[in-house]
Amino acid sequence: MPTLPRIRSVAEYYGPRSRWAAAVVLLVMAVLLGKLWHLQLVLGESYEEMSQKNRVRVVRLLPSRGRILDTTGRVLADNAPAFTLATVRADLEDPRQVVDVCGPLLGLAPEKMRKAVEQSSSVPRFLSYPLKRNLTLEEVSLVKSRTGGMKGLVLEVKSRRFYPLGQTLCHVIGILGEISAPELSRSSHMGYKSGDLLGKTGIEKQYEAYLKGVEGWEQIEIDAKGRQLSGKIAKQPESGADLMLTVDAALQQYIESIFIHRAGAVVVVDADNGHVLAMLSKPGFDLNLFSQAISRREWDELSRDPLHPFENRAIRGLYSPASTFKMVTAAAALAEHEVTEGHEFVCKGELELGGQVFRCWNRYGHGRVSLRKAIVESCDIYFYHLGLRLGVDRIARYASLFGLGRPTGLGLPQELPGLVPTSAWKLRTLGESWKDGETLNLAIGQGYLVATPIQIAMMTAAVANGGRLLKPSIVKRIQAGDGRILFDHAPVVQCTIPLSPEKMDLIKDALVGVVYDGKGTGRRCRITGIKVGGKTGTSQVIRHRQRTEEYTQVPYHERAHAIFVAYVDNLPKRIVVVVVVEHGGGGGKTAAPLARKIICKYYGLADPGEPEEVQESGSEH
Amino acid sequence: MSVFQSQMGRLSRVRFAWPMILMVLALSGIGLATIFSATAPLGQAGRTLVVKQMTWCGFGLVLMSVFLFFDYHGLERWAPWLYVAAVVLLIAAWGVGKVTAGSRRWLEIGFMRLQPSEFAKLAIVFMLARWLQAGPSGSGSALKELLVPAGLVVLPMVLVAIQPDLGTAGVIGLVAASMVVFGGVGRRAIAGGGAAIALALTLVFVARDWLLMEYQKKRLATYFNPDFDPLGAGYHIIQSQIAIGSGGAFGKGFLQGSQTQLMFLPVKHTDFIFSVLAEEWGFLGCLTVLALFTLLFMTGLAVARKARDPFGSLAAFGCTAMLFWHVTINVGMVTGLVPVVGVPLSFLSYGGSSILTSFMAVAVMVNVSMRRFS
Numbered sequence: 001m002p003t004l005p006r007i008r009s010v011a012e013y014y015g016p017r018s019r020w021a022a023a024v025v026l027l028v029m030a031v032l033l034g035k036l037w038h039l040q041l042v043l044g045e046s047y048e049e050m051s052q053k054n055r056v057r058v059v060r061l062l063p064s065r066g067r068i069l070d071t072t073g074r075v076l077a078d079n080a081p082a083f084t085l086a087t088v089r090a091d092l093e094d095p096r097q098v099v100d101v102c103g104p105l106l107g108l109a110p111e112k113m114r115k116a117v118e119q120s121s122s123v124p125r126f127l128s129y130p131l132k133r134n135l136t137l138e139e140v141s142l143v144k145s146r147t148g149g150m151k152g153l154v155l156e157v158k159s160r161r162f163y164p165l166g167q168t169l170c171h172v173i174g175i176l177g178e179i180s181a182p183e184l185s186r187s188s189h190m191g192y193k194s195g196d197l198l199g200k201t202g203i204e205k206q207y208e209a210y211l212k213g214v215e216g217w218e219q220i221e222i223d224a225k226g227r228q229l230s231g232k233i234a235k236q237p238e239s240g241a242d243l244m245l246t247v248d249a250a251l252q253q254y255i256e257s258i259f260i261h262r263a264g265a266v267v268v269v270d271a272d273n274g275h276v277l278a279m280l281s282k283p284g285f286d287l288n289l290f291s292q293a294i295s296r297r298e299w300d301e302l303s304r305d306p307l308h309p310f311e312n313r314a315i316r317g318l319y320s321p322a323s324t325f326k327m328v329t330a331a332a333a334l335a336e337h338e339v340t341e342g343h344e345f346v347c348k349g350e351l352e353l354g355g356q357v358f359r360c361w362n363r364y365g366h367g368r369v370s371l372r373k374a375i376v377e378s379c380d381i382y383f384y385h386l387g388l389r390l391g392v393d394r395i396a397r398y399a400s401l402f403g404l405g406r407p408t409g410l411g412l413p414q415e416l417p418g419l420v421p422t423s424a425w426k427l428r429t430l431g432e433s434w435k436d437g438e439t440l441n442l443a444i445g446q447g448y449l450v451a452t453p454i455q456i457a458m459m460t461a462a463v464a465n466g467g468r469l470l471k472p473s474i475v476k477r478i479q480a481g482d483g484r485i486l487f488d489h490a491p492v493v494q495c496t497i498p499l500s501p502e503k504m505d506l507i508k509d510a511l512v513g514v515v516y517d518g519k520g521t522g523r524r525c526r527i528t529g530i531k532v533g534g535k536t537g538t539s540q541v542i543r544h545r546q547r548t549e550e551y552t553q554v555p556y557h558e559r560a561h562a563i564f565v566a567y568v569d570n571l572p573k574r575i576v577v578v579v580v581v582e583h584g585g586g587g588g589k590t591a592a593p594l595a596r597k598i599i600c601k602y603y604g605l606a607d608p609g610e611p612e613e614v615q616e617s618g619s620e621h
Numbered sequence: 622m623s624v625f626q627s628q629m630g631r632l633s634r635v636r637f638a639w640p641m642i643l644m645v646l647a648l649s650g651i652g653l654a655t656i657f658s659a660t661a662p663l664g665q666a667g668r669t670l671v672v673k674q675m676t677w678c679g680f681g682l683v684l685m686s687v688f689l690f691f692d693y694h695g696l697e698r699w700a701p702w703l704y705v706a707a708v709v710l711l712i713a714a715w716g717v718g719k720v721t722a723g724s725r726r727w728l729e730i731g732f733m734r735l736q737p738s739e740f741a742k743l744a745i746v747f748m749l750a751r752w753l754q755a756g757p758s759g760s761g762s763a764l765k766e767l768l769v770p771a772g773l774v775v776l777p778m779v780l781v782a783i784q785p786d787l788g789t790a791g792v793i794g795l796v797a798a799s800m801v802v803f804g805g806v807g808r809r810a811i812a813g814g815g816a817a818i819a820l821a822l823t824l825v826f827v828a829r830d831w832l833l834m835e836y837q838k839k840r841l842a843t844y845f846n847p848d849f850d851p852l853g854a855g856y857h858i859i860q861s862q863i864a865i866g867s868g869g870a871f872g873k874g875f876l877q878g879s880q881t882q883l884m885f886l887p888v889k890h891t892d893f894i895f896s897v898l899a900e901e902w903g904f905l906g907c908l909t910v911l912a913l914f915t916l917l918f919m920t921g922l923a924v925a926r927k928a929r930d931p932f933g934s935l936a937a938f939g940c941t942a943m944l945f946w947h948v949t950i951n952v953g954m955v956t957g958l959v960p961v962v963g964v965p966l967s968f969l970s971y972g973g974s975s976i977l978t979s980f981m982a983v984a985v986m987v988n989v990s991m992r993r994f995s
Contacts, residue, residue: 018926025918039866040904047866
């Protein structure tokens with residue numbers, strides 16, 4: 001009869017089994033200890049010897065980072081070797097000799113040198129501790145020849161970034177920096193190790209995955225003296241892909257040389273494919289400062305500068321587009337049939353609305369004003385009337401058709417979207433309903449409306465190319481180390497502005513008038529022989545100021561920003577130039593001549609200089 | 622059991638628990654010191670790991686203490702639900718898990734990452750204990766009586782194996798087999814089970830090309846000949862053996878292991894923690910740690926022997942077996958006795974899920990021992 005264990009006591013049933021199990025446990029543990037005995041006590045000495053000799057180390061081979069080139073193939077960011085003299089504590093036999101010999105070679109005071117050698121005990125004794133970074137080539141050869149037999153000294157070669165043009169395009173290219181803890185945990189699967197460099201801003205950041213390359217590894221054997229006996233590359237590193245930008249470095253350098261103002265931005269784009277040909281943000285900084293160890297003082301100077309030299313104003317500077325926005329208001333009014341070519345409004349210099357007086361920049365008034373005259377002479381009253389007819393939300397809709405209020409998608413990190421106000425937006429964020437007076441401000445590009453220079457450039461390009469809003473691009477081609485083309489830019493049309501070609505030509509004709517008419521506000525951009533369209537803008541920084549004051553009498557930070565947009569109409573390659581001079585006063589006066597020089601340089605024309613009949617007028621738009 | 626009785630019995634119970642708790646504390650302490658040494662070359666990041674491990678140990682102690690207030694028979698009632706939860710978590714890890722080193726074994730829960738396969742081991746132990754407590758009908762279970770428990774084990778095993786985590790799947794299989802044998806099986810069942818396992822292994826061998834990942838095949842090949850690919854898969858074993866062997870009788874001293882500090886050793890604070898210990902503390906250190914583990918297993922088996930009922934006995938035995946197989950496979954792996962499979966060393970290896978599971982296993986042993994008279 002089968003007996004169930006429930007009837008038997010637990011100890012009776014499981015006792016013997018548990019003793020068997022104990023025997024198994026003891027046996028297995030004995031086997032493990034036997035193996036350890038064999039490894040540690042029998043073979044211990046030979047393994048000890050192996051670990052002494054065993055300097056078969058697996059060393060990472062970092063790939064060389066992809067280069068950044070301009071549109072003509074000129075190198076903007078390259079790699080250069082950087083030498084560091086380091087010491088390994090475990091191998092260091094005579095620290096005094098190191099101090100005595102290396103100090104003078106490197107031009108370091110004995111005190112400093114001794115301190116550095118003492119500091120090396122702060123890292124694990126098998127790891128190297130840097131004594132001096134960025135050795136010059138002479139220092140390298142001196143150290144090599146004089147310290148031949150010295151133990152515990154290593155000359156480490158690392159690749160560092162080198163920017164042949166220094167400050168040129170610093171915001172676009174961006175800087176590299178050591179990987180931070182959060183970045184490390186986010187991207188550990190990509191093979192980054194603590195201490196690695198990666199792109200922190202600009203192209204270097206945005207295209208990190210392309211530029212980085214694939215690391216390899218090498219097995220190196222070192223003898224007891226720390227000398228490398230052999231090296232076997234187990235996996236070759238693959239260098240990163242080269243990036244070719246759309247930017248023309250020569251044009252960029254020319255613009256840098258003529259932009260003498262303290263702060264501002266210049267953007268030059270190709271109106272037909274969206275290529276960014278130049279992008280300047282001022283003030284800037286020298287990229288090479290960051291690829292070597294930047295000194296504390298230099299860093300403080302840059303980061304405390306009230307003009308924020310690290311900001312790329314071309315994609316992050318928010319300015320009221322001011323009168324340059326009038327082309328959008330005009331397009332909206334024409335498309336929505338709120339105005340015709342011949343319709344005229346009377347400008348008496350001011351317009352009263354709801355008890356408030358809205359002025360034209362010309363306090364004496366423009367008289368009877370048609371669309372063309374309104375754009376050419378930048379009459380505010382005319383656009384106030386258009387604004388009242390259109391209303392805020394229709395203007396806002398056309399503003400976003402022209403690409404305002406959202407990032408252009410240029411492919412640089414941290415681009416700002418700007419702002420296109422609507423009545424719903426105001427209710428949502430400020431809790432107030434929209435007022436008609438604010439519509440008047442919006443119609444002339446002031447008030448809540450802000451845009452970045454690149455947005456203003458794409459808006460102008462949409463007019464210049466007949467109504468296509470393009471996505472700007474700054475990278476033309478990405479080519480892998482083995483020659484494969486990974487990316488080749490093709491123009492992307494984001495939307496088409498619903499305006500008939502005849503009406504668009506009306507606006508374009510008026511913009512040409514801005515530059516070529518006698519009373520045009522953009523006369524200083526006049527270039528004979530080609531056809532240039534333009535629009536001035538004066539972006540007010542504070543609300544109201546007495547008009548009679550000379551602009552030089554106003555404190556710098558209260559002066560208006562000068563904006564000028566220009567495009568070339570009748571040449572096969574049509575470019576758009578946007579110039580923003582912060583606190584530069586009138587757009588026609590400060591910004592327009594810069595645009596003229598840039599256009600002349602681009603097409604290889606002689607600069608005709610300022611037209612002679614220009615009279616000084618206090619505050620033109 | 623009345624409250625009064627529980628008050629009366631408290632003193633003897635707590636006294637009985639102390640040796641096991643002390644052994645666990647000693648092992649975790651050694652583990653923390655070794656992790657500190659192993660991660661020293663990493664600088665600040667290494668210290669963060671030590672602090673994290675300390676937190677997990679503290680959490681484990683709290684969990685253990687709380688668990689002791691409840692009668693372990695709750696586990697018997699809850700075993701099926703724990704089992705279902707474990708299977709669901711394993712499926713979830715497959716679906717939404719985090720991919721680390723090519724395998725999906727992590728589940729992100731708020732601030733922490735959990736490894737469901739670790740907890741699945743415990744759930745399977747409880748489920749098997751519940752199933753096997755009725756005991757075999759004859760002088761030992763016949764083959765057909767083992768079909769249900771076999772199915773219960775194979776489902777989570779397959780889920781773990783496809784993550785892929787062959788090491789943990791292997792541990793689950795070994796723990797389950799140990800428990801079945803402990804519960805009693807007939808000769809024919811042993812023969813049949815052996816035949817089934819042999820058949821399965823043959824099938825795996827034949828179909829290895831599409832069953833095993835590339836790295837697993839390499840590891841198996843390397844096991845049979847470590848010099849086969851000294852820089853690839855064999856690198857781990859060779860460097861680990863050099864580290865252990867060069868430790869000699871008394872070791873190179875704390876923080877002085879050149880293999881460790883020069884970072885020759887891979888994943889040294891997790892799976893290869895024992896190599897670090899062996900290099901810096903020598904045979905003496907290894908002997909101490911293995912003696913502590915052996916004492917813990919012996920105590921666990923004594924608990925299984927003296928338990929009040931079959932469930933308690935089987936649960937205590939299962940938990941002991943789980944720790945035992947972890948130690949055996951891990952130490953066997955780093956010394957080159959078994960292939961590199963990636964099984965952590967209980968209490969010593971870095972890793973929250975492994976620490977919590979190990980503490981819970983000891984908590985079950987203590988719990989069963991505390992209630993053996995009531």
